[in-house]
Amino acid sequence: MSSAPARAHAPRPELVSVERPMLGGRVGIHLRAATPDHLEVARAASRTLDRMETWAARLTRFDPQSELSRLNASPTTTVAIGPTLGAVLDWARAAEAATDGVVDAALLDQRLAAEAGAAALLPAHRRWSLLRGPRRTILERGSGVRFDLDGIAKGWLADRAACLLEGLAAVAIDADGDVAVRLDSGESLPLGVADPANPGMDLAIIQLRNDTPVRQDYGVATSGTTIHRWGTGQAARHHLIDPRTGGPASTDLVQATIVATSARLAEAFAKTAVIVGLDAAPRALRRPGILGGLLLTDDRRSVTLPGTERFVA
């Protein structure tokens, strides 16, 4: 029997949270530091939110003066773009490849047609490419190619913002539901999975842990068809465009929550899962970096993907 005295464990510091309206919703930064200086931690969160606002302003299609809006308005097929937009489009290209084309950043016209209730526009040749140099990025695109970055940008913003915050035990960047998490060794963080049918209620709790000796990154994202939707009954449309048809995806999933090694990866595959539907989702989600997922069907079944049990409380 050990004779070592029992060690008193200091209570774990609470999360310091700072939130701000952004990205058409709410962005929150939640930090846990070893130091009890909550004010300095809150200042660090506010500075990071300032940076996120600067990046987001370049990427939104709702401001005609944003870099994205000016790009979409320009008829030029060869365009020099700034580093932020270049980095996000670089990720968009990688996401398209990783999801076998299900995630497609060049569907702005299809998205607008869905919002307006117009007939689906079958995507034509949406060719575009990036040439990234040390000082600038050149976008080459086919005529009429226009971009809607939406969730692609949010996942990227969450991951990028997490990189700004060093020396903290736990970091969670919530970019309107796409969450990037960084945990020091021994740290943990619970996340709720919002119930789309019951505001303020959660379907499940995802418990992220770092049982390794080094820092560990996670991403958790949710996509679905119940928030951004228009019309009713047979004329109901939602915002998740199936690139194969150009119209809102015909799917039996109302929501997908994915746990991955980054927020941008989680976002891309949450969207993919909903678009491809329940039957195809498990195979589509067997990809490097995808750690688990919870799918919610239109008849209120919850489908837990293999490997998710370790995350669900």
Added chain:
Amino acid sequence: MPRPAPARPGHGIPTRSRPDPTSHRLAIGFGGLAAASALGAAFLAPATTASPVPVAAVTAPDSGLVQRDIQYIQLLPGQTPPANAAVAAQAPAPTPRVVVVTTRQSGTKP
């Protein structure tokens, strides 16, 4: 793999009512065609399993139709799903929010 025990009260994680243990649960298994055949044989053979719910017709190779290698297997209470199978169950009753950070569809009102 057995499901983890529910969290104990007081750990900051809400306990939620578990699905009715007598209700049937569907395991959705995926794999290659050969694996799907083997899987189907393995689960059809034991006398204790319920009859599988047929969801995909096997078509003639030259029929021009696509054979879907998907099987839905109905589990009896207490049975565990095969490895690498997605598990479907009636969604649990939602619980009031007790966590600080949530993942949600973009644009969800707080």
